[in-house]
Amino acid sequence: MVDGPGQRLRSTPGVQRVPNAALDLFVVRDFLDPASCAAMIERIDRVRRPSTIADDLGQTQFRTSETGDLDGGDPAVAAVERRIDALLGLGEPLGEPLQGQRYAPGQEFKPHTDTFEPGRADYFLHCAEAGQRSWTAMIYLNLVEDGGATRFKAIGKTVQPEAGKLLAWNNLLPDGSPNPATLHQGMKVRRGVKYVLTKWYREIGYAAGSRTRS
Template identity: 60%
Template sequence: MNGSGESSAEQLLSRPGVQRFPSSRLDLFTARGFLSPAQCSALIELIETNHRPSTIADYNGDDAFRTSSTCDLPQEHAVVAQVVAALSSLSGIDPAHAEPLQGQRYEVGQEFKAHTDYFEPASHDFDRYCAVPGQRTWTFMIYLNEVEAGGATRFKVIDKLVQPETGKLIGWNNRKPDGNPNPSTLHHAMPVRRGRKYVITQWYRERPWG
C-alpha cells in the first residue's frame, strides 16, 4: 500500500483487465466489470435515497454548467466499504488519501460541461480546499448502469469517448509527469438523451484527507 497518495501505470496494469489508452497527453485507464451488477444496483439505491443538486467549487456564472445530482455515500454501508477497499487495492493508494466516495445522478438533458478535477493553483479554491489534503492526484469513476442514449464521458483534448457500461471503471492521473496539473484531463459528462445515468467517483489527494 502506497502512503503517498500516488499510483502508477505499473500498479494499475498489474491487474488483469485494466487497459491503458494510448496517449502521450495523459495517463488514462479503463477496466470493464470492475463492480458486479449487484454492487451497482445497491449503489444506485443509495444514490436515489439521498441525492441533492450538484455544485462546483469555482462558480463560473454558468448555471447550466453542472446540472446533475450528487450523493455523499455512507462510509459505514457495506457496499461502499467494499468499493473503497477495491479502489485502494487497484490503485495501491492508502484509503486515508481518499475523499469520501460520491455518487452522481443524471436525468435526461443533464450534464457536466468540460472541466478538470484538479484545483487551479494559486486560486481561492486551491487555498480553501487543498490547504490540508493537498491537490487531487488520481480520479477513478465507475459507471453503475448502461444509459439508453447519451451520457458518455468525452476527453476533449485526445478526442476519446467512453460509453457508460454497468461496472466499468475509468481512471486518470490529474497531473503531468512533472507533477503540475494536466489540462489534457479536460472531460465532459455529456448530456443524457434518454434514460438515466448513475456513476460513482473517488478522488485521491496528495496528503491524508483528515
Template identity: 50%
Template sequence: MTTADCVPDQQALVRVGASVRERLVADPGVYRIENDRVELFAVGDFLSLAECEKLCAMIDDVARPSSLHELDYASGFRTSYSGDLDPHESFVKGISRRIDDLMGLDPATGEPVQGQRYLPGQQFQPHNDWFYTSEKYWQLEEARGGQRSWTTMAYLNTVEAGGGTHFTELGFEIEPKPGVLLIWNNALPDGRPNEATMHAGMPVLKGAKYVITKWYRTRQWR
C-alpha cells in the same frame, strides 16, 4: 523560486503518479487506453450488476442538486444530482477499499465515494478534476488534503442515449457501460496539472446515468 514552489504538491504528485502507474501497468486486469497525452486506464466488470443496482438505489437516497465551489446548480455548469455515500456503511466501505487496493493508495488520502445521477438534459460541462491553485477555494482544498492526484469513476447502468464521458482535449468519448471503472492521472509525470484531462459529462438524452467517483489527494483527506 523553485519549480516545486511554483506548483503546489508537485513532488507528491510525481511520487503518487509513479507508484500508481507502475501498479496499474503490471495488473493484467487493467486495460490501458493508449494515448500519449493522458494516463488513462479501464477495468471491465469491476462491479457486478447487483452491486451497480444497489449503488444506484443508494445514490437516489442521497442525491441533491450538484454544486462546484463558487458555482451553484442554477449556473447550469453542473446540473446532475450528487451526494457522498456513507463511508461507514459496510457495503460502501467494501467498494471503496477495493478501489484503494487496486490503486495501491493509502485509504486516508481518498475522498468519500460520491454518487452522481444524471436525468435527461442534465450534464457536467468541460472541467478538470484537479484544483486551480490561483483560485480562492484552493486555500480550503490545500488544508483538507491538497491537490487531487488520481480520479476513479465507475459507470453503474446502461444509458439509453447520451451521457458519454467526453475528453474534450483528446477528441474522444467513452460510452457508459455498467461495472466499468475508468481511471486517470490528473497530473503529468513531472507533477504539473495535466490540461489534457479536461472532460465533460455529456447531456443524457434518454433514460438516466448513474456513476460513482472517488478522488485521491496528495495528503490525508480531512
C-alpha cells in the same frame, strides 16, 4: 505518488490503457458486478441532492446533475471503496469519501478538470490540508439508453457508459502541476438516467477522522 498507480495499473490483468502520451487513462470493464451496481444506485437515490462545483467559470448550468454523499460506514459502500483503493494501490487516508452522481435526461457536466486551479480561492480552501487531487476513479453503474458518455476533449477520446465499467486517470503531470489533458465532460443524457460513482485521491492525504467532501 503521481505515477505509482499508473505503474500498478499497467501491470494489472484486465486493465486497458488508452494509448495517448498526454494522459494516463485506464479502463476496467466489469469492475463491479450487477448486484453491487444496483446497491450503489439505491444508496445514491436515498441521499441525492443538487450537485455543486467549486468554480463554474461563470457559466450557468455548468453542472446540472444530482450528487449523493455515500456513508463510508455502510459495509457495501466501504467494500467498494476498498476495491478501488486496492486497484490503484492507494491508502484510505488519501481518498475523499465516495460520492455518487445521477444524471436525468438533459443533465450534464460541462468540460472541466478535477483539480483545483493553483492561485484561486478554491485551491487554498480545498488543498490546504490534503493537497491537490492526484487520481480520479469513476464507475458507471448502469447502461444509459442514449447519451451520457464521458468525453476527454483534449485527447479525442469518448467513453460510453456500461454497467460496472471503471475509468481511472492521473490528474497531475510528473512535476505535480495539473494536467490540462484531463479536460473532460459528462455529456448530456438524452434518454434514460445515468448513475456513476466517483472517488478522488489527494497528494498528501487526510489526518485520521478528517476526510472532507469538496
